[in-house]
Amino acid sequence: MNLKFRNKKITGILTVLPDNEIKFEDEVDNYAFSRSQTMKLKLIMGYNKRRVVNEETSISDLCVFGLEHLFNQKLLGRDEIDAMILVTQSPDYIIPNTSQVIHGRLGLKTDMICEELSQACAGYPIGLIQAFMLLEQEEINKVVVLNADIFSRKVSKQDRGSRPLTGDAASITIVENDTSDNTIYGSINTDGKGADALIIPAGGFKTPSSPETAELKTDSKGNTRSLDHLVMKGDDVFNFVQKVVPPMINNLLDKAGRKKEDVDYFMFHQPNKFMLKKLADKMEVSYERMPNNVVENFGNANSVSTPTNITFNLGNKLTKESLLICLAGFGAGLSWSSLLLEIGNLDFCEIKDYKI
Template sequence: MKTVFRKKKITGILGVLPGTETRFEDEVFNYNFPEKQTMRLKKIMGFEKHRVVKNTTASSDLCVSGLNYLLRENLINKNEIGAIIVVTTTPDHFIPHVSNIIHGECYLNNDVICIDISQGCAGFLHGLMQSFMLLEHLGDKKVILFNVDTLSKKVSKKDRNSYPLIGDAAGVTVVENDSHAKDMYFNMYNDGSRREALIIHAGGSRLPSSSETAVVRDTDHDGNLRSLDNLKMDGSEVFTFVQTEVPPLIEETLKFADQDKDQIDWFLFHQPNKFMLKKLAEKLEVPYEKVPMNIVENFGNPSGASIPIGIVHNLGPLMVDNKYNCCLSAFGSGLTWGAMTIELGEMSFCEMLISDY
């Protein structure tokens, strides 16, 4: 899908992190591997520490904490909100939707549209796409986009392949109409035939969770211990997918936008790990300095929230005082890969909140 979105702007981003921070060294002995072998991953993959929620925390808690902060600090007014969109793979419940939980907890007006979207790694771009389309019908109202995942609850702590890089977080993005905004060029692809590269086998209608699906096994016969209730990632398949599909996607999107790489100030990508992003930057022939790649080492990979978290962490105050020509790209579960060009900046706020969760 290729399209152009016009007269829309991101006017604020809030990152919301859990209060608990765990260092990679403290988890080395969780894994069924020699310590020396495991520690080599720290340098190669960029593992340092990650943020994980408490056992009692649900995805909506991070979102409600973020929206209440914006309301309390007068960064948004309830009467300005026309819709809330939640993009997550870890809802509080099957029913009701997370967006309705946020609506009720924050006492929003009854005419506010509530939408949940089930998307993972590419969730920020999916959420922006839906936000831009809704704004066509909301006039001067704003859309609040929540990208949230608490995947630490769905990843085995004995899975060295996945657990060190998982991070929990929420991104809260304010999107509104702006007649002076530059055109945004959007491009998205999907390949469901490769869906099992990132999968949680149990818990849905295909295979409901049970005592049997909770049994921890070495399911990949590589020393990683997980159950069918846990996320399983084929790391080599995902790496090949990113290196094969994303560079031509970026090239195609820039050509569609009639821009070249030198005109892009920042390449703001989903954050799988530092190693993968370095290889991606090299393949694209863009300098490392234009590709922030420090989110996994500081917070873990927060799935669909990784782009807003990356923007806040690396560019926070700069996004308030300046404007930048950016290329966003997200890729992963689905398998899904997308990109867009967008002018970001002169926001009302771009900051991080450490929650009690």
């Protein structure tokens, strides 16, 4: 589905990363493979280190920490927020929405909207699109989009396919109305037939967690996990990304009347270095214009990987100038989404460590 918005802008992006860092080498012996085999995987996939929370830290902790930082630095007014959207698949509770928990912890005004979107890899553009739609209302002038996930606690320690790339993080993006007469182009796509390509089979109402779902089993590739853990069909996800993302971006550019050469940066979701390099090659975009270095430094925190990509690679630049940026997310669902918009002259674009 193609979408179009006018007179909207991003005014600030903050990424919150737990300061607890785990190196790839520290977990090599957990996997049922030789050390030499696993180290080859590190080189191919770009694994190095990742940031993860401890057992006591929830996504509301990361989001509250980040918002309090913005309040204290006078970068955001507590009473300026008219709507707050939380994009996550690791909420604090089933009931209530974690966005409402964050609202209460911060003591925000009651005359505002709190929403929660259950989205993973494609969630950053989708959250922004929801914010753009809310800004069509006369009484909404500023929307806070929160992206947060702590999936490290749902990945088996003996899963070589998913464990080395999984990180935890949160991000805060401020979205406001604009008077510059700009146009933002977007798209959202879904194929639920591939929903089992990225799934946690147990823990929901369909298959509640139990002693049976916690039983560890080893698959044909040597990864040991339970039904309570994340299962990723890596080959299926890779093929899906290579198949659907290039035509999505071509369609987006066509709708906007732009060429690939017009785009300053392609800031995409970060599944791993190998997949992004292959995607850049297929799209004939240089690695410099499509950065692929988030997983090796922080891990993949679902939808947060996209704003982390922005703050890590373009943070200082985006506070001084404006760039035409193509955003894209793709993965669980299966879903894929994109946006083409000008981002720049931001009030802030930075990374803040959360002390565990």
